[in-house]
Amino acid sequence: MNFSNPKPTRRERFNISRLAIQHSPIVIGFWLAVTIAGLLALSSLKYALFPDITFPVIVVNAQAPVETVIDTQNQLTIPIEQPLKKIEGFRDVGSTTYPGRGIVNIFFAVGTPLKSASEDVEKTLAQLKPSLPSGSSYEVIPINLNESGVISYALLSDQKSLEELTAIAHQKIIPKIAKLPGILKVNLLGDTSSIDSQKTEKSSPLTRQYPTLVRFNGQEGLAIEVIKTSRANTLEVVRQVEQNIQQIQPELSDVRLVLAETQAEYIRESTRATIDALIEAIVLAVLVIIPFLRSFRATVIASLAIPISLLATCIIMAIFGFNLETITLLALALVIGIVVDDAIVDVENISRHIEQGKSPKEAAILGTNEIGLSVTASTLTIAAVFIPVAFMAGPVGKFFKPFGLTVSAAVIFSLLVARTLTPVLASRWLKPKKPEKNGHNYLDSGIINHYRQLLRWSLHHRKMVIGIALISFIVGVGLIPLIPKGFIPPLDRGEFNIVYTAPLPKRLLELKSLPKQVENNSASQEGGFDWISQLASSPQTFLLRKTLRVGKEFEESLQKITEIKSVYTIAGLQGEPTKGKIYVTLKHDRQLNTQQVQDVVRQNLPKPKGVIFSVEDIPFIETEAEKPLQIAIKGDNYTQLQAAAQTLKTRVEKLPGLKDVALSNQDDQAANGYKLERLNGQGVIYLSANLSPKLGLEDAALDVEKTAKTILPQGVILQRWGSAAQSDDVLMSFGKTLAVAILLMLLVLILLFGRILEPLVVILSLPLSIVGAMLGLLITQSDFGIISLIGLIFLVGLLDKNAVLLLDYINQLRSAGKTREEAIIETGAIRLRPIIMTTASTILGMVPLALGWGAGSELRQPMAVAIIGGLITSTLLSLIVVPVLYSVLEDGWLKMVKTHK
Structure with a gap:
């Protein structure tokens, strides 16, 4: 990179903000349309607890006139098992054999279509049947583990017998519930001889309901269990069932329909708590901008990026069929600080030029020229980090696909808002400022002067600074064994099961x-x-x-036990009469x-x-x-x-x-x-x-x-x-994903800077977050698991923003003729305010999540704690370490070039 030959045309060529300012009515109209479309998309999104994932299992229930368990296993179970392994999508096969009966469970890879897997099993068994013992029979039962019971009602009566309750259930209740949209089937529990009542579409074949007995709060009765389809909206299905039960109840004399079990209540509480945290995050992120920008108009301009980016993201979520559930709501809550970052940096830079006496329009063009490429590159690296998360393999990948795509969409839209709408509004709404009487400039403030001195000292004590960075990294790695390592933290759901045999x-x-x-x-x-x-x-x-x-x-x-509200007992689980659940x-x-x-x-x-x-x-x-x-x-x-x-x-x-x-x-x-x-x-x-x-x-x-x-x-x-x-799969998957994410980040940075030096500085500064992230997890005793790992990947995307802002402007000043040390110190003074602003807005946006309030907080807290801890240490260290690394690596680079020549 030749610093004596400035290249302003390259920046101007990529500055879409200049075009946006020239065609401001079109830009404003476009974002108004996006906002309206986003509101419509938001209203169409359904609520759920977790993403829709198919966990396909095919159960083969086979019987044969064989007396001993060993003969049954050899003659029936093993012959069924072996050919099933060749079916496409096969993952594992497990079996349980009793005298005269074999139950074979075929587990398929996540996402394998249940219908095609079931058909393949049927075909394989049809070819196998002649070789099975004479008199053998079998039943193929397809099961999607995601198609679970969403609500159950107990049918209780002091006067009527179980036979009478069974007749009432079949005649007056089940037919009305079963025809509701989104319901796969309605099971009648407690009737030892019943067949489950189910829709008769080809996609929902009739299967036998295993005999069961039921008690609720000490009274024997029956129970209606509603199973939804995997893609149905849980809350909508439950709402319709509740409405129908309210209409049916007055028609039943001497029969009580009592809510026994439901998923909906926890889903409502969890989504409401996450939405509350999201709103609080928006408020805190906005409040932190005000004291820095000291302008109501500038604050409004920067803050508009949040609702517009989020609503635009809802359009993408609707297109991909995502839900408003724990994972996507968490993604939206986490990106609050990020989606406002680009707008903050743009508005702050424009405001700085206005403070120097330029007109708002001139300041908008000059400010976006300076900042455009670094903002674009740093935001694209965040998207590059999370796109691999969306395409991780296995169940974890399927689970976090909505998270990765939601975050990537949100940051890309925030970049577009910052590069188009923000400068347009700044050029129109911000007012020219009169020079202050004493000529005061925020660049001469005490904090910035102290930072200048610290930077100058650091550049003359580089070994000590690099040593501090290495020690912090070693301490961070050393804390990992002290942190509990898990998969997903336990949730305080206010409900649990007692399973017994x-x-x-x-x-x-x-x-x-x-x-x-x-x-x-x-x-x-x-x-x-x-x-x-x-x-x-x-x-x-x-x-x-x-x-x-x-x-x-x-x-x-x-x-x-005084804490317990109700107990609902089912005797006879999964066809095993000796197994029960409370x-x-x-x-x-x-x-x-x-x-x-x-x-x-x-x-x-x-x-x-x-x-x-x-x-x-x-x-x-x-x-x-x-x-x-x-x-x-x-x-x-x-x-x-x-x-x-x-x-x-x-x-x-x-x-x-x-x-x-x-x-x-x-x-x-x-x-x-x-x-x-x-x-x-x-x-x-x-x-x-x-x-x-x-x-x-x-x-x-x-x-x-x-x-x-x-x-x-x-x-x-x-x-x-x-x-x-x-x-076990999580750690391997995330390790590969992190490597791909860093590689993509490296490619984006090389395209920006045109050489390897600056990207290398960014990559080497990433470990600075480990000590803070691990300290946060250790203090709160949060699991180092799937949720906190997502937080660490999030940090990787966040940390390069500060480094890119510093390095890009250092190069601009050096291109303008300043020495390396002068460029570094002046860059530090100019970029300190936007770096502190963006870090503070991101941290405060995480605070409601980190506090651990509301249902489902166990999922939100580890991620937020890891990000807050990592951001604090990495920001404090990177403000010193990044400039020092830049100077050390460049000296090594130049020395290597001279030696080579």
Whole structure:
């Protein structure tokens, strides 16, 4: 770069602000149209908790006249498993085998169309059927884990029997609810012989509803469970269901319809809290501008960038079919400080020229000439950082696609506003200023003079400055092991599940072959209790009643806890009559948070003999695992596998922070050889656990894997499952994404500066944020996980802005004939105010998120804390380190060039 040969024409050629000022009516009209279109787009966006992601699972429920579990596995389950692995989109295959019955779960890659996957499974099984045992039958059940129940109502009556309630549900309730838009199906729970009531479109095939029994707040009844389609608006579906229930209730005599379970309340609270934080962020970002610009008009001009950029982003969100949900609202809240940055820099630079006596129009053209390229480059690098986030692979990538595209769209629109509308309004609204009597100039203020002196000292003590930067980086990296590493922080939702398994009757376990004994009823009389006869006539009901009695025992304990509002018990989950779930709703005015109530529940729940129970959070993302920590212990020798799994469980139970540690073969069915499990062609036993709030998922998984290394025999291996597998993928995905993001940033900067020196300075200054980000996470004890990692990527995009502003203007002044040291010191004085303004507006915009108020704050806080901490340290350090790095690297560059010559 030749500093003696200025190139103003290049800047003028790229200065679209000059064109905008010349055609100001067109510019104003365009942004008015965008604002109106944005308002319309905003009104069309639907509310949801999380992005729409398809987690496709195909369940094959097969039966054959085979007596033993081993023969069933060899003749039925394994032959079904093997050909399914060749289907497109296949990820994993797991199976559970009982005597005469095999359940095969085929897990497909996220986003695989459920319909085509189901058709492929059907075709494969049709070709396989002739080779299965004679008399075999199977049922193919497609499941999208994202298609969950959005609302459930309990049907209770003091006078009517369950049979009468069933008739009322089928005749007066289900038909009216099932025809509402956005509803996939309506399940009737508590009716042991019912078939689920479902729409009959081809896209929603009829499937059998497993027999269940239901209790609500201590009273037995039925329940209506509404399942929405994956793309339906949860809040809209719930609103319509609630309206219909209100209309139906007066028609039912002696029957009460009581809300038992819903997702909608937490979604409403979470979205409302995020929107409140977004509004507060806008207010704080605007307030910080006023004392710096000292002009109401200049503040209004800069502030207009926020609503216009956000509304323009809503157009992109509507085009891509995004929702107003936790992730996109978080993206919008985080970009508040950024979308106003470009406008602030433009207005501040224009105001500086006006203070020097130029007219508003002249100041607008000169100011945008100076700042245009650096503002454009720095903003495009932010977009370049987040575009790779939008295209990350796997479930995490699908989950954060809306985040990446929303942020990228918002910053690009903010750049367009700053380069077109902001200078147009500045040239029209700002007024010329009369020189102050004493000739005071803000560049002569005390703070700026002190900064000049500090810069001059730093340029003469470069080794010390570089040493301080290196120490801060080492300290930041050294703090990482002290921060809990997780996947997604637990949410204080005010609701949770208790999942339990009741033991099979002892007499049943003593039977070698249940089918033969059931057929021979003459041998079933024992002490006057005809239990085998009862099993023969209604085996599901017999076991369901036993499971419901366990739930009743738990309910009595739960109702004594004052924080609990209601309990909703379902006996018979996923076709397993011995498995039950209690959904617990907490009071709004509770003194304890959800995790603290869970601890109280664990301490107070009775422990019936043979019953296994687990107190679990409502899952953030529905995966194949129930608990957050689930590890598959795999091997070919089942006897060896059982021994190894039991030994590992004994050791893991002693690890701090793990709760409800259990093995999948812990129930009587497995222990007595009635159940065998496989995963990807090997025998498997799952070890699962819940976590205390202070233990991150990644830390927990690493602790278990470290413990297992010392005790597992050869031939037994571990595989992470569910959320634990996702947390492992997150670090790898984000590492690759960060590398791509930095590479794209480098390319943009090379295009701007025309050489590698300045981009290298920017890249080397990025680690300056680590110490602040890690300190913020450590002080607040926030997880170093998926949310805080997004915050770190956010920082990468933010940090280059300050460096580019400094480096670009240093080069401009050097092109005008100043020495390097003079250019650096003058640039520092001129650019200090906009850098402090943009940093302060971004930090204050994050404060409402960092304070952790409102529902869903656990998701917003880690990201905001990481960004605030990182911005504070990086801004303070970069104001000194960037100029010093620039001078050091240029000296090295020139020395290398001379040596080469």
